[in-house]
Amino acid sequence: MDEGEQGGNAGVPAPRAGTALLDRRARVIGGLDGRLRDLSPAYFGLVMATGIVSLGAHMMGQPLVARALFLLNVLQYGVLCVLYVLRAVYHPRQFFGDMVSHLRGPGYFTAVAATGVLASQCFVQVDAPRAGFVLWLLAVVLWIGLIYTIFTAFTVKTDKPTLDKGISGGWLLAVVATQSLAVSSALLATHIGQPYRLELNLMALSMWLWGGMLYIWMMSLIFYRYVFFRFSPDDLSPPYWINMGAMAISTLAGSLLILNAPDAPFLVSLLPFLKGFTVFYWATGSWWIPMLLLLGIWRYGFQRFPFQYDPLYWGAVFPLGMYAASTWQMNLAMEFGFLAGMPRIFLHVALFAWLVTFIGMVRSVLRLRRQPSGRV
Template identity: 60%
Template sequence: MEQLSPAYFALVMATGIVSIGASDFGLPLLATGLFAFNLAAYVVLACLTALRSIRYPQAFLADMTDHRRGPGFLTAAAASCILGAQFLSMARSLAAATVLLALGMVLWAGLTYTIFTALTIKRDKPPLQDGLTGAWLIAVVAAQSIAVLAALIAREWPQPLRLELNFLALAMWSWGGMFYIWIISLIFYRETFFTFSPGDLTPPYWINMGAMAISTLAGAQLAQNAPDAPFLAVLLPFLNGLTVFYWATGTWWIPMLLVLTTWQHLIRRFPLRYDPLHWGAVFPLGMYAVATKQMAATLQLPFLAPLPAAVFVAALAAWTLAFAALAWQITRKLARWWR
């Protein structure tokens, strides 16, 4: 428990988006099964994280102020909102979705300002190539997950609350996009101007794409909500244009990440072992599939229809492999414990 990864809530993020994707692609039994598993995983991880903060406060705080591990805590905010989206779309529970949105916002605000304040004022800081990873973009995903859930809930609430929630979604979408520009500039600089070894290519680098995918989904949902909010109607060309911009940026990253992953494991022979961070690679695939499907429907782009289906199959396969590796690791640990 002391070594529990702060980013383990990425399991909930990955399972949640694959579940939503299964529902969107006409697989209701799979979607429901993953929803049940995800709810249990969320509760277990919340309890383990709370126990870790109580039993091992020094390790907990050290992680929160660590440049590499600290941003991983923001997976809790993103996971809360993605689980809320599941409650809304599958269980039709507006109350649960609203509670999880509120929790996600509290976690996002508390963790964002705690972590980045600590990283700003701490005396001993690592060099850029040692302290910066793709996990920093979880801050973008957390903000955009609030935008997604707020936009979904806004459709269920009466006016004027519907107007206010849509504005919240727009504000978080805008902030997340700006934060992506800040962080991805540093990441691209780090990748191209510093030595990049196979061990540096951790799975969260797939969030380079995943952050743009969830930004695409939030943009498509805001465009769909334009009839309910005059300020969204005025901004509709901007919303649609920036949504395509986000999607194109995320799409560019996919071949690049595939090439780098091939270089890492097939050329440089870097071993592939289970790590909680692997869920950070599953989530972007599922999110890209769902976001592309939503964007294509919103902007009437039927020629994109084969793409999200193909990527969803890849996301489901990646989730299955990650889950099998997790189950195997748990089985081995239990076997050693019984001995």
């Protein structure tokens, strides 16, 4: 055998190795593309949960925790914005198809609520009113675009699911998104001069009232679905905790309106109404906590439903943190005093739930990296 034949034989494995490497890269790229295609519309719940736990820690004198979570939240928000834009560009059919789906569409309201929560963090935690204003304006634009797109599509589409198949606690994310605008508008009003302070307080009041009305509409349907249709463990998805979270953020918005009353005469005239409905929202949210715990015990204890990470679990962390923050603010606004211990307890519960869910998310991401494709 001459050198030419030897050289030729020696070079045979090289193309195979190169082909294998290209195949591996193609599988990795394909897997990442698949995860981008299947990205949950509700993933901004991660920013909502992290933001409200950070705000609660700031309110209750834990600056290191609050600061660390704020910085993490800015990073998470930026990454998710990039991922959502990439999904809209490369997978428009899935992106916009989810938007008009009865079960997945309301998940997009997490983008509005997350932007509003991050704006509130800028106002409260880092005294960055300009950044907060930009985020508040973005939240307004997102709210207008999503709420009319989604509900118009739900109204005019030809093929619609039955009530038991088409509605879930995730629909109440529309209420949370609306109330997040009430909260951020009330906070922005404290950082801006007259006459815009009056307009912002009126906007906050209007959003607070509209969010409450929207909750009544939706909760009536959800409760009817609970009681009169067959209920399986699969139906009790984590967004059902938004039943409580929507009332908690309504309590927070009402408390801020009470605190803003000295700067807006029309709020002074409405103080009895504001205080009454704020307590009403808080009491309703409080009622849901034992009910949701009992349903959780039924799901995981009696029905043996597997407990594994799902991005929807951020929809259960957020209400815990929001209940802590809203109870703290209501205690200040109403000058109760005797509720000071309750929000601290719920803050620690929310921190624990956030940590467990975050660890689950990291483990899920690492596990998916070793797989060619998967849902994120």
